[in-house]
Amino acid sequence: MTISLSRARLVELLDRARGKRIVVIGDVMLDVYLIGDVDRISPEAPVPVVRVRERKHALGGAANVAQNVAAIGARCTLVGAIGADRGGETLAEMLRAIGEDGAALVRVGRPTTQKTRIVARSQQLARVDEEEDADLAGSDMAQVLEAVQRAIAAADAVVLEDYNKGVLVPAVIRAAIDAAAARDLPVVVDPKFKNFFAYRGATVFKPNRRELEAALGAAVDVDHPDAVPAALQRLGVAHILLTLGDRGMALFSAHGEVARLPTVAREVYDVVGAGDTVTAYLACMLAAGATPAQAAAIANVAAGIEVGKLGAATVTAAEVLEYVDTHQLHA
Numbered sequence: 620m621t622i623s624l625s626r627a628r629l630v631e632l633l634d635r636a637r638g639k640r641i642v643v644i645g646d647v648m649l650d651v652y653l654i655g656d657v658d659r660i661s662p663e664a665p666v667p668v669v670r671v672r673e674r675k676h677a678l679g680g681a682a683n684v685a686q687n688v689a690a691i692g693a694r695c696t697l698v699g700a701i702g703a704d705r706g707g708e709t710l711a712e713m714l715r716a717i718g719e720d721g722a723a724l725v726r727v728g729r730p731t732t733q734k735t736r737i738v739a740r741s742q743q744l745a746r747v748d749e750e751e752d753a754d755l756a757g758s759d760m761a762q763v764l765e766a767v768q769r770a771i772a773a774a775d776a777v778v779l780e781d782y783n784k785g786v787l788v789p790a791v792i793r794a795a796i797d798a799a800a801a802r803d804l805p806v807v808v809d810p811k812f813k814n815f816f817a818y819r820g821a822t823v824f825k826p827n828r829r830e831l832e833a834a835l836g837a838a839v840d841v842d843h844p845d846a847v848p849a850a851l852q853r854l855g856v857a858h859i860l861l862t863l864g865d866r867g868m869a870l871f872s873a874h875g876e877v878a879r880l881p882t883v884a885r886e887v888y889d890v891v892g893a894g895d896t897v898t899a900y901l902a903c904m905l906a907a908g909a910t911p912a913q914a915a916a917i918a919n920v921a922a923g924i925e926v927g928k929l930g931a932a933t934v935t936a937a938e939v940l941e942y943v944d945t946h947q948l949h950a
Contacts, residue, residue, distance in 0.1 A: 626943065629917065633691075636903040636906060637692040637936075638694060639903060640696065640906075641906060642770040643778040644681070645681035645779060646699060646783070647682040647732070648731075648782070649707075649732070649734075650734050651675070653674055654674070656669070656672060667744060669744065679732075681699050682697060682713075682714065686895075689719065690934065693903045696719070696770045697724065699786055700724070700729075700763060725766055727762075728759065734746060735748075755791075756788075764794055771798040771802065772798075775804065776806075777796075777804055777806045778806075779818065788814075789814060789817050793817070807898055807902045809894065810824065816854060818854065818856060819855030820856070823859075824858065825901065827862045827863075827864075828864075847871040851871060860915050862894065865882055867882040868897075868922075876912075878915065882919070883920055883942075897921065900918035904918070921939055
């Protein structure tokens with residue numbers, strides 16, 4: 620299938636996305652970077668001693684999707700769970716700085732998920748994860764369910780961003796998709812293995828090839844036209860957008876069409892965060908009235924821009940338009 624998207628249509632969709640309300644539901648994380656120097660080995664154990672010179676914080680998980688939504692110019696409501704701790708306060712402060720008031724974040728009885736990376740000489744020496752990833756239950760889950768219903772009542776599109784940290788339990792997934800369906804809203808899913816088959820009714824299901832093959836228990840030949848239809852039927856979703864690394868992406872639709880989207884990246888510095896950029900653009904473009912194929916094509920361009928930046932970066936609508944014009948791309 621050939622994706623037709625003129626420059627005028629691209630401009631229209633980017634403009635219409637501004638002000639749309641995207642609800643992102645999932646696992647929020649705080650990324651911490653301890654950056655320093657190493658000039659000796661510890662006398663206590665054969666490990667380097669890192670003298671920390673700088674501490675940086677970044678939004679991770681579903682919070683990074685929210686950050687990407689804001690960069691596009693849309694509005695975001697982030698539904699997730701944080702602890703009553705300093706990490707949760709920092710995360711909420713960072714969200715407020717991008718225009719997300721954090722009102723839909725639920726304070727639960729466990730720590731905020733925090734990943735601390737220790738970096739020296741541009742190399743990551745270690746990562747320390749502070750988290751509890753059991754499924755939310757009881758009053759914590761009830762609060763998330765209430766936040767989901769309130770948020771979707773004012774939404775233009777919904778994202779379910781799963782990192783297997785306990786927020787997207789089956790009850791929350793089902794409530795979100797049903798509430799979105801009642802308002803005829805598009806739903807974009809970035810899945811993980813644990814609840815892979817719980818997203819029946821989603822509009823666009825966005826696994827990478829490894830995730831899809833692990834869930835299906837078999838290799839997927841994406842070059843064969845009959846490779847994915849059985850998975851579409853089993854998942855019960857309208858479209859699968861399969862990310863293929865340096866081969867770009869492929870969009871498989873329940874009605875049998877397949878669109879190939881080769882990567883547009885010219886230079887790849889860092890693939891971290893590219894998936895979150897794709898997810899955010901899919902939701903924003905669908906909210907703006909794009910077809911799933913058009914939304915995937917624009918998201919593919921945004922991903923090509925993002926991997927040319929260091930770290931989990933965001934990509935603005937202006938950057939997408941400039942890239943398309945500069946490289947004479949037909950999105």
